[in-house]
Amino acid sequence: CGARAGRCIVVHGAGSFGHFQAKAHGLASGSPTNSESLRQGLCLTRISVTKLNHMVTEQLVMCGVPAVGISLFGAWRTAGRKITQAGIAAIRDSLEAGYIPVLHGDCVLDSEQHCSILSGDTIIEVLSREFSPKRVVFLTDVDGIYDRPPDTPGATLVDSIAVNADGSIDPPVLTSALPHDVTGGLALKLQTAINIVTQSNGSIPVLICKLESEVAKRACLTGELRTGEGTKLFLRQTEETTSVIASGWAG
DSSP states (O other): OOTTOOSOOEEEOOTTTTHHHHHHTTTTTOOTTOOHHHHHHHHHHHHHHHHHHHHHHHHHHHTTOOEEEOOOBTTBEEETTEEEEOOOHHHHHHHHTTOEEEEEOEEEEETTTEEEEEOHHHHHHHHHHHHOOSOEEEEESSSSOBSSOTTSTTOOBOSEEEEOTTSOEESOOOOOOOTTOOSOHHHHHHHHHHHHHHHTTTOSOEEEEESSSHHHHHHHHHOOOOTTSOEEEEEOOOHHHHHHHHHHHHO
């Protein structure tokens, strides 16, 4: 397990960890008044999400993976929920030293509203720009992206999604989110995947498949995803995008 981990970055969501505390204290929207309730909520939320990060990191280490947990608080900052500082140095240093960084959605300080929440999806988008990985793989509790919520009768797995240069997709997908989810749910994950594909001019493929499956292992290690195993997002080639990619190769 450890010998095959290779050079990668793991980013996990919070699940039910942290979402309830963040929602109860309004951390996503913050407040310029920096209230006692907001500070208490931030502390409680971070206790919860860092506890999960420790559990995930511990399991990876037990499998022989040289994993190290890295939190965002203090190293990443926002202004009006937009990232103004991304703590990339610690991640880069960990990779160069042979470790696997394990990041998670976290609370960060915000210059306009005291604090905000950065989801794992937002983190992945930033890391994709900084590190230009060979691939980005989203692991979920279902086989991939469906044309409607997977628990809806008639829901069908979408094998591939063509992303146009303007960010639109084909076929269209209906999404939903849990009431306690303060980070955007599937809609944000899908938008993140679209952004990665378009911003990289299609050079970074995005794959979405089920966690704890042979499919997931193969997708992470080789980038291979067969029909019916998950969802792959790719950039729809046009005359314009082809010329952009060709000029990149020529350079």
